[in-house]
Amino acid sequence: xRSLVLSSLFTLAMASTAFSAASVYDFxxxxxxxxxxxLSQYKGxxxxxxxxxxxxxxxxxYDALEKLYEKYKDQGFVILGFPANNFGGQxxxxxxxIKTYCSRRDVPVKFPLFAKMSVKxxxxxxxxxxxxxxxxxxxxxxxxxWNFTKFLVGKDGAIINxxxxxxxxDDAKVIAALEKALAAK
Numbered sequence: 045x046r047s048l049v050l051s052s053l054f055t056l057a058m059a060s061t062a063f064s065a066a067s068v069y070d071f072x073x074x075x076x077x078x079x080x081x082x083l084s085q086y087k088g089x090x091x092x093x094x095x096x097x098x099x100x101x102x103x104x105x106y107d108a109l110e111k112l113y114e115k116y117k118d119q120g121f122v123i124l125g126f127p128a129n130n131f132g133g134q135x136x137x138x139x140x141x142i143k144t145y146c147s148r149r150d151v152p153v154k155f156p157l158f159a160k161m162s163v164k165x166x167x168x169x170x171x172x173x174x175x176x177x178x179x180x181x182x183x184x185x186x187x188x189x190w191n192f193t194k195f196l197v198g199k200d201g202a203i204i205n206x207x208x209x210x211x212x213x214d215d216a217k218v219i220a221a222l223e224k225a226l227a228a229k
Contacts (some may be wrong), residue, residue, distance in 0.1 A: 065180075067201025068093065071171045073126075074159035076143045081158070083124075083171075090121045090225040092213075093175065095128045095163045097135035097191040098145045105192050107151040108213040109168050112222075114154070119226050120199070123155035128163040128169075131190050135160060163188050175203065194218070198225050 056091035065071060068091065071086040094109060113123045127142045129135040136143065139159050146153035161169040164187055168176075175195050184195070184206040194213070196205040205221045212218070 062108040065174050066172075068171065068174065068197050068203075071174070073161070073169070073171055074156040076127075076139050076159060078139065078159060080099060081156075087201065088120065088124055090116075090222060091197040092121070092123045093171075093195040093197060094123060094125055095130075095172075095188060095191055095193055096125045096157075097128065097131065098137065098142060100131070100134040100191045102190070102192040102209055103214055106146065106149060106153055107117065110151045110155060112213045116226065117155075121222065121226060125153065125155060125157045126163065127157065127160040128167075128191065129160060130164045132163055134191060141227070163193075174203055177194075179202070196221055196225060199228065201226075 047099045049092045067077075069087050070124075072080050072082045073080045080126070092112075096106065096109075097103065109123055113121070124145075127135045127137075127139075135142065137160075142160065143157060144156060161172070163169065163172040163176075172188070174180050176185055176187055184203050190209040192209045194207040194211070194220075195203055196207070204225055205216070207218055
């Protein structure tokens with residue numbers, strides 16, 4: 045009974061955290077090395093939040109993501125990669141294994157990576173609850189369907205676009221939305 049009560053309290057705490065947030069900057073998550081990282085450190089930047097996986101048919105998008113990051117990072121852009129094992133067990137590794145895999149790619153990943161988290165289901169992280177809730181943003185809310193879903197976040201921390209898995213990071217729609225967000229005051 046006690047564990048059921050504790051579990052219920054934890055679930056309520058997670059839910060209230062997600063729904064009381066005003067922007068992605070209100071969250072603190074662990075980076076790939078396990079260090080608590082407030083997303084508020086990215087305030088004023090355009091952010092692309094992506095749930096990533098290393099054993100997925102879309103894993104080659106890591107290369108395009110890194111190239112996008114390298115091209116625009118000096119203009120106030122950052123990509124935040126969140127490994128997730130929610131789809132077909134395609135991210136089974138530990139944080140250390142994920143970090144090693146990403147650093148040894150032909151195009152090594154240099155954009156910030158975070159600790160593996162759940163992006164769907166009963167154990168969905170508070171950040172992804174916020175990103176996918178229709179109440180947060182009726183236009184872009186809704187469950188994630190697969191790895192490499194991309195959320196574009198403006199300098200103020202508001203979600204301004206969402207791109208489905210098949211939309212590549214270098215797609216003209218992504219570039220146009222990114223450049224428009226970077227040009228915004």
